[in-house]
Amino acid sequence: MTKAAAKRDRIAEAPIWLQGSFRLLFTGGALWALVVVAFWVGALGGAWSVPTAMEPLVWHQHEMLFGYLGAVIAGFLSAAIPNWTGRPVMTGWPVAAFVGLWAAARLAVLFSAYVPPLVGSVLDVGFLLALFGYAARQIFAARNRNKPILIVLLLFAAACELDHAAAMGLTTDPAIGMRAGFALVLMLIAIIGGRIIPAFTRNWLNKHGGTDGLPIMANRFDHAVLAVTAIALAGWVFAPAAHPVPWLLLVAGASHAVRQTRWAGLSAIGDPLVFVLHLAYAWLPAGLLLLGAAILWPVVPVSSAMHALGAGAMAGMTLAVMTRATRGHTGRPLEADGGTVAIYVLVNLGALLRVAAPLLPLDYMLSIRLAGGLWGGAFLLFIFVYGRMALQRPARDQA
Structure with missing residues (x-):
């Protein structure tokens, strides 16, 4: 042997x-x-x-x-x-x-x-x-x-x-360690998301006969967006009170918003496993814009910006990747069932409510509990659906 x-x-x-x-x-x-x-x-x-x-x-x-x-x-x-x-x-x-x-x-x-x-x-x-x-x-x-x-x-x-x-x-x-870890994860989302999102979208569109309006793959514009983002996040990590930092964050957020328009996200709405990647990525420009605005204008709470990036971009992207990877690495079809779609809906609704909580005409703690319940529900459902999927052999292997 x-x-x-x-x-x-x-x-x-x-x-x-x-x-x-x-x-x-x-x-x-x-x-x-x-x-x-x-x-x-x-x-x-x-x-x-x-x-x-x-x-x-x-x-x-x-x-x-x-x-x-x-x-x-x-x-x-x-x-x-x-x-x-x-x-x-x-x-x-x-x-x-x-x-x-x-x-x-x-x-x-x-x-x-x-x-x-x-x-x-x-x-x-x-x-x-x-x-x-x-x-x-x-x-x-x-x-x-x-x-x-x-x-x-x-x-x-x-x-x-x-x-x-x-x-x-x-x-x-x-808070320097927290900001540094946050910045590294956001850069991973920006880099890896920029590779896989347009690629998966293009593959799905080609598979379903789409030939027009295909996503634009990474080019010099993407490299420039990543460079601006790295500079803005480095400034936020090491000198968050410096005058240029919020403006750099605003430029980075706007750049990512433009970048995402080049990926034909709405064309992939028919496949939740692909479309959720676009949805999760959209929290990145939103969060960077909110963070820059929160530093410049105290009307926007910093907590809302941080939760747009954390509860929205990070949690949304990780659930999108975990569901897809679990299916792929356990031999299941790359198709989103009802439970998977519910996971995506719950995590994004929870993030949206948490971001808006300080601005809503509701009791703050009630909003936080509702947001935590929705967001936590996504993870509870992930454990129920995908935890069992990961820890059990497919039915065909048990026969």
Whole structure:
């Protein structure tokens, strides 16, 4: 028996939930997002306190950014890297150890009022460095071209550590780690979204006989948009009070809005798996425009801008990618059923209500609870539909 055949046999023999860490990380990440939002809404309304050494708002931001998104990024890479490199999927006890490290970090940070905060910091950053080590080994062994993702992973780990240091009072700017992590994720959405959205849209239109008005693929205009966005976000991270920063954010937001008009989004409304990518991406220009406006004119709340980018762009894009990736990597058809469409509707309605909450003629906490319920409902439905899909073999494999 060849070594490759032996590896295939070991993969086939492992429990389904240990065949690729994306299965547990997507499901666990969605569950954690639901827990974090529930804890935060309850703490905000005074119903309970959160047993963390961090300020409740800081904990909420940290866990959504480095906890939830850290799991999704790791799950996505664990599924994508074998496709990029042709190397075997991570299987068996390494998956259990990797996911266990992520879960231990979440619990240590949550209970850091009782567990030394340094423990949570070491586990949290250790998970991201373990992800970096796995990705680097696979990418360099295959001499794959996706080496820039390694730089992003290192910077994301550094931002996570900076956020922990800020929470422990070791930095002069308490929000610099959060802003840095936020900016890195937004740049990933801008870069990866700019690759996959027009490509998937073009493929779908070609498949259905569309020949006119096809999406424009990346060119110099896209590169310019990314450059402006990087400069604007770097200014926001390191000098948020500087006079040019809000204007750069406005220019970046407007540029992304123009960029998206070139992708023929409305033409793909017949395929929810494709159209939701356009919908999620639309939160990026909206959020950048709101953030620039919030800095210039206090009528627009900063919280609305941050939730347009977080609850809208980040959550919408990750759910879009997780649903598509789970279907693709578990052998299901790339078709959106009713549950999938409901996930997309709920997350976008929840984000919209949360963004508008400070401006609505309703009780603020009522609006927050409604927004959290809708948004959390999307993740609960994802766990029910896609968690089972990821952790069970397809019916044809069970026969």
